[in-house]
Amino acid sequence: MPEQKVIDVLLVEDDPGDVLMTREAFEHNKVRNRLSVVADGVSALQFLRKESEHADAPTPDLVLLDLNLPRMDGREVLEAMKSDERMRSIPVVVLTTSEAEEDVVRSYSLHANAYVTKPVDFDRFIDVVRQIDEFFVEVVRLPGR
Numbered sequence: 001m002p003e004q005k006v007i008d009v010l011l012v013e014d015d016p017g018d019v020l021m022t023r024e025a026f027e028h029n030k031v032r033n034r035l036s037v038v039a040d041g042v043s044a045l046q047f048l049r050k051e052s053e054h055a056d057a058p059t060p061d062l063v064l065l066d067l068n069l070p071r072m073d074g075r076e077v078l079e080a081m082k083s084d085e086r087m088r089s090i091p092v093v094v095l096t097t098s099e100a101e102e103d104v105v106r107s108y109s110l111h112a113n114a115y116v117t118k119p120v121d122f123d124r125f126i127d128v129v130r131q132i133d134e135f136f137v138e139v140v141r142l143p144g145r
Contacts, residue, residue, distance in 0.1 A: 005137055007061035011037045012044040012077065013095075014069050021122060022064070025129035033133065034058065041072025045080055048087050060090060062136050065112075067096040067103055075106060082111040091140070093132055 013019050019037055026035055036057065038044050044065070047054040063081070067074035074094065081087040091113040096103070099117050107115050116132065119125045 006032050006034065007137060008034045008036065008058040009062045009064060010044070010047060010060035011035055011064045012039075012041070012069065012074065013037065013064070013066045014039045015066070018066070018118065021125050022129060025126040026133075028126050029130040029133060033137065036060065040070045041074065041077040043071075044069075044077050045072070048081065048090070063090055063092045064095045064132070065092050067094060067098055067107070075103075075110065078107065078110045078112055091136065093136075095132075 011019065011022055013022065019039075023035065026033065036047065038047050043054075044063075046052045047057045048060070048063075050057055050059075065074045065077060069077070074096065078092055078094070081090065081092060088111075092111075093114045093116060094103075094107045094112045095116050095118055097118050104115050114132075116128060119128055
């Protein structure tokens with residue numbers, strides 16, 4: 001079996017419980033990807049642009065983006081990413097509690113690569129994170145990988 005690729009994942013999530021569940025899902029699934037976490041949209045763009053305290057941040061291979069964030073919401077982050085040539089090619093999975101059709105439509109119109117509603121059940125959440133990881137690590141070819 002070939003060795004699994006390791007990718008850098010940026011989780012943009014303000015809910016500490018969801019951050020913890022995502023970290024636990026990575027550990028539970030033995031995901032070796034490097035997970036960085038920021039808690040709001042402004043910090044996400046600073047991370048992606050390597051500004052401020054994020055000057056040495058890795059360029060993520062994948063962004064897991066919540067929509068409902070403080071300071072700048074996920075829709076604004078997604079719009080900024082996809083309109084910036086340096087960030088445009090980074091795949092973005094919207095991972096949110098919103099099941100609203102308008103959020104789904106808007107996310108895709110802003111060029112999200114996928115829209116996933118967060119399950120509230122922990123075991124289901126772990127399964128969803130595993131499926132996202134498997135798809136982006138084992139199935140999809142990412143730029144530069």
